[in-house]
Amino acid sequence: MTKNPKPSVRGAALRKLVLDTALERFSRDGYFNTSIHDIRRQADVSIGSIYHHFGNKEALAKALYDDLLQRMDAGLADVMQHESDCRARCDGIIAFMFDASTEAPQTMRFVLEARHREFLPNEPPVCSSQPFLRMRECIEQGIENGEVRPMEVPVAATAAFGGAIRLLHLHLDRVLEHPLEHYLHETQEAAWRAIAMTPADPL
DSSP: OOOOOOTTOOHHHHHHHHHHHHHHHHHHHOSTTOOHHHHHHHHTOOHHHHHHHHSSHHHHHHHHHHHHHHHHHHHHHHHHHHOOSHHHHHHHHHHHHHHHHHHOHHHHHHHHHSOHHHHOTTSOOGGGSHHHHHHHHHHHHHHHTTSBOSOOHHHHHHHHHHHHHHHHHHHHTTOOSSOGGGGHHHHHHHHHHHHBOOTTSOO
């Protein structure tokens, strides 16, 4: 027997419930193996309320993707606001990503590993999204301020954050020997050594 939808869940609370449920189902079963009815049953809400807030499954996936990127960008913006030099910003960005992957692995898995272009064909690649543009901004400012060696920005950004992102994948795949935080300091040190201006570098 089908349970009646929860009458007390409405508005922003209902939207969050549906997004959280969609994240869990998409992360566990994949986008194409999850239906709106799967999400409705697990969230225990009416199908009409989902269509009212989101329209269809693709629109729901886009709303989820946008919501997660906004959360990630807010965290990176906070790092950029509270740290003034490039080294501290790079360290803070890596620490934020490690913390997010530990505390909300489904979120980071969906952002980093879901093949968004397959079900959101009009979305740009995730590496062109605002959080990754903010990482690029950090590096650009470091080069301008003479803290980072002059080099192509995509190369410097990859050197600074590519290793950390690879460790996030290994963590999400559960193949690391230790908890992710065990690797934080060494990852930050390696990232900075790869891009830092040294006395031998030409200005």
